[in-house]
Amino acid sequence: MTPLPLPLTNFEPETHAQIERVDIELPLGRSYPIWIGEHLWSSPQIWGSLPKARLALVVSNSVVAPLYAQQLIDTIKPHFERVELLALPDGESHKTWETMNGIFDHLLGALADRKTVLFALGGGVVGDITGFAAACFMRGVPFVQVPTTLLAQVDSSVGGKTAVNHPLGKNMVGAFYQPEQVVCDLSVLQSLPARELSAGLAEIIKYGPIADMVFLDWLEIHLASLINKDPQALAVAVKRSCEIKAWVVGQDEKEGGIRAILNFGHTFGHAIESGLGFGEWLHGEAVGCGMVMACELSHELGWVDRAFVTRMTQLIARAGLPTRAPSLGVQTYLEHMSHDKKAVGGEIQFVVIKQPGEAMVCKAAQEVVVRVIEKCTGH
Ligand code: NAD
Ligand code: GLY
Numbered sequence: 001m002t003p004l005p006l007p008l009t010n011f012e013p014e015t016h017a018q019i020e021r022v023d024i025e026l027p028l029g030r031s032y033p034i035w036i037g038e039h040l041w042s043s044p045q046i047w048g049s050l051p052k053a054r055l056a057l058v059v060s061n062s063v064v065a066p067l068y069a070q071q072l073i074d075t076i077k078p079h080f081e082r083v084e085l086l087a088l089p090d091g092e093s094h095k096t097w098e099t100m101n102g103i104f105d106h107l108l109g110a111l112a113d114r115k116t117v118l119f120a121l122g123g124g125v126v127g128d129i130t131g132f133a134a135a136c137f138m139r140g141v142p143f144v145q146v147p148t149t150l151l152a153q154v155d156s157s158v159g160g161k162t163a164v165n166h167p168l169g170k171n172m173v174g175a176f177y178q179p180e181q182v183v184c185d186l187s188v189l190q191s192l193p194a195r196e197l198s199a200g201l202a203e204i205i206k207y208g209p210i211a212d213m214v215f216l217d218w219l220e221i222h223l224a225s226l227i228n229k230d231p232q233a234l235a236v237a238v239k240r241s242c243e244i245k246a247w248v249v250g251q252d253e254k255e256g257g258i259r260a261i262l263n264f265g266h267t268f269g270h271a272i273e274s275g276l277g278f279g280e281w282l283h284g285e286a287v288g289c290g291m292v293m294a295c296e297l298s299h300e301l302g303w304v305d306r307a308f309v310t311r312m313t314q315l316i317a318r319a320g321l322p323t324r325a326p327s328l329g330v331q332t333y334l335e336h337m338s339h340d341k342k343a344v345g346g347e348i349q350f351v352v353i354k355q356p357g358e359a360m361v362c363k364a365a366q367e368v369v370v371r372v373i374e375k376c377t378g379h
Pocket of ligand 1: 061064067090091092095122124126128148149150151156159160161162171188189190192193196199283284
């Protein structure tokens with residue numbers, strides 16, 4: 001894989017504004033801003049460029065809607081004749097075609113048209129389903145991401161991957177479909193349970209070894225502040241994560257090449273998620289453990305030294321994430337990994353760390369992969 005051609009802006013943790021804007025640059029009018037800050041919804045500059053429409057539908061879930069839906073509806077109401085709310089059932093097990101069909105039922109019942117704007121208010125599950133519904137309804141209606149988990153603010157709401165799960169694999173049915181904008185209000189993270197915060201930290205940690213070791217150094221120092229939901233630390237981490245993601249997606253929107261590095265830890269992680277049954281481990285927990293496995297693989301292949309694997313494993317553990325893989329059996333791992341979207345003709349591809357701060361995609365001999373699985377599951 002060729003090195004990234006665009007320079008990534010320097011990491012500047014000391015300078016940050018009350019409202020941060022990171023732009024994701026894409027061709028053909030698909031560029032959009034990511035807004036980051038505390039109590040953002042009340043700021044007029046955020047909603048100034050909303051598409052004109054009669055109807056807006058806020059899609060949320062049974063946990064997030066009671067906490068934040070009314071506040072969002074009150075904020076966006078002046079921009080539309082009508083704003084409706086649909087609360088989906090909560091959880092990864094509801095990230096299905098059937099749940100998405102419920103959004104179409106609601107839209108058709110409300111006489112939605114091609115201009116209707118969808119707002120995804122929730123974590124990655126709501127964001128992924130709503131984005132996919134927006135891509136499909138009347139062949140595409142605008143949507144806005146309003147992520148409310150750390151994971152969604154640093155990863156899933158940015159970059160236009162939308163999907164639902166299929167019983168045979170995670171995120172197997174979906175589309176690349178970009179939002180109009182992403183609004184990351186950090187204040188809503190205060191109600192996030194600790195376990196969910198840790199899941200978000202996994203996707204933040206990911207950006208260090210694949211792109212920015214200075215950021216990894218910063219994370220090691222400020223991890224406790226992030227766990228304590230310090231607003232300043234959260235602002236820095238969310239902004240830097242979005243900058244790195246925007247930099248990668250800006251070069252490879254549909255994952256023809258370099259975007260695959262964002263899946264570091266995900267090949268093993270998805271096998272854990274589907275092997276255990278969706279929802280048993282959180283996505284971020286599976287990615288955390290998957291990163292440990294991917295670091296071990298990078299070491300087995302001769303790319304990184306043992307000290308790097310230990311460093312990553314310790315940080316992932318400190319973030320409150322599992323580092324020991326569940327004993328699913330080697331065959332289960334291999335079978336689930338062969339369904340990974342990076343697999344070509346059933347041959348598994350892995351994202352490995354070539355050197356700290358640089359990732360690449362490669363194949364690995366089965367006996368090496370088996371060794372990694374056995375080591376990480378403790379057999
Ligand atoms: P989630 O959407 O299930 O949210 C986690 C839990 O937190 C849920 O119970 C939710 O109701 C609750 N919650 C959300 N916001 C809250 C708040 N502010 N306060 C209290 N509770 C709140 O999970 P997630 O970790 O946000 O997202 C995981 C999903 O994202 C997975 O389906 C994964 O595949 C997907 N994902 C997609 C991408 C992408 O690029 N599209 C990237 C990474 C992950
Ligand atoms: N979360 C991986 C990606 O957006 O490509």
